[in-house]
Amino acid sequence: MPELPEVETVVRGLREPLIGRRIEASWTDWEKTIHSPPLDEFKARIAGQRVRAINRRGKYILIELEYHTLVVHLKMSGRLYVAAADAEHEADRWVHARFDLDGGWQLRFSDVRKFGKVYLTENVAELLNHLGPEPLSDDFSLDMFREGLRGRKRSIKAHLLDQAMVAGIGNIYADEALFRARIHPARPADQLSAESAALLHGTIRDALGAGIKHEGASINWYRKPDGGKGESQNHFYVYGRADMPCRDCGDVINKIRLAQRGTHFCPSCQPERQDQGLS
Ligand SMILES: [Zn+2]
Incomplete structure (x- = not known):
């Protein structure tokens, strides 16, 4: 989508x-x-x-x-x-x-x-009153993002897909933002450390910004209005890269089912139990 x-x-x-x-x-x-x-x-x-x-x-x-x-x-x-x-x-x-x-x-x-x-x-x-803040605008503050995580037992992946929390993120850019922040997609949203939350707040913007720069991902039907393909898919870290080597560490990218969606992550860069953010 x-x-x-x-x-x-x-x-x-x-x-x-x-x-x-x-x-x-x-x-x-x-x-x-x-x-x-x-x-x-x-x-x-x-x-x-x-x-x-x-x-x-x-x-x-x-x-x-x-x-x-x-x-x-x-x-x-x-x-x-x-x-x-x-x-x-x-x-x-x-x-x-x-x-x-x-x-x-x-x-x-x-x-x-x-x-x-x-x-x-x-x-x-x-x-459109059901939509949360625009992630690339100043409305999407770190305080608001942290507040939204509080008490949420669902996975952080599911949380990012909730349009009421932040508008515009889907399966692709949720996986990309979580990889960039080194956060396992199944981690309960309320278990993120303050550092990880701050990191993810930034990587959401980074992943979306990269997507815009490369004019979107033409994986299935999406095309630009001029008929051309976007190039984002050629720059993804994890999305669509199951069984391929992680661009950072060389481990194999895993694909699991989470929040009813195919979810991609690197088991070494995004360990399940640690909350260690980018060094
Ligand atoms: Zn890795």
Whole structure:
């Protein structure tokens, strides 16, 4: 599933072709893609609105229009791209929502698995009020992060996946952040030392920042809006590297099932019982 770095890359790639365009009409062949409001209302409200800005909150894309915000969650396999109305695109066969733009352009939402969701709202804050702080903003303070760990018996991996604790982290960058902090993914969240918590607070940002720098991970469906692949997968320490040697110590990367997700870690760099952080 696209996580913060992938979604941020999509947002950046959509700004140039989309900002300033007017949405003239919308279409879908899979009504569940349009989460809210009801489809008739959605189509009537969005028509005629111009795109003012494009931003991100957690894993949500926020296409800010004149009166509403078009909110898109890519879920497993969603792709958003702008194409000339008469131009074919490799992902077209899975397009389940389309927006006709002025100037002969279209914004297309392709979604192989059809789990993606589109919302049109006047109140983004209310729609997304379940999200915790943005990890790359000043809102994500160390104090807040430490406070969130208190009394949490669940694994630190599960904790990082909880969007109410911090927004935008998924399976990939949780594993990467934990490796960078030398913390075993199964450690109970409330068992982290103050030093480990501080280290992890920093490595969350480092792992996400690296992901953005390399324009996201094209492991499954994710592509940039221009169709190109991200390069993050070539720079991971542990994710997708089961049975391969640790880049730091040479031990074999393990893969276990944790928080219902495949979880990658180095048993030497991230020992189960010690809480020793980076030296
Ligand atoms: Zn290692």
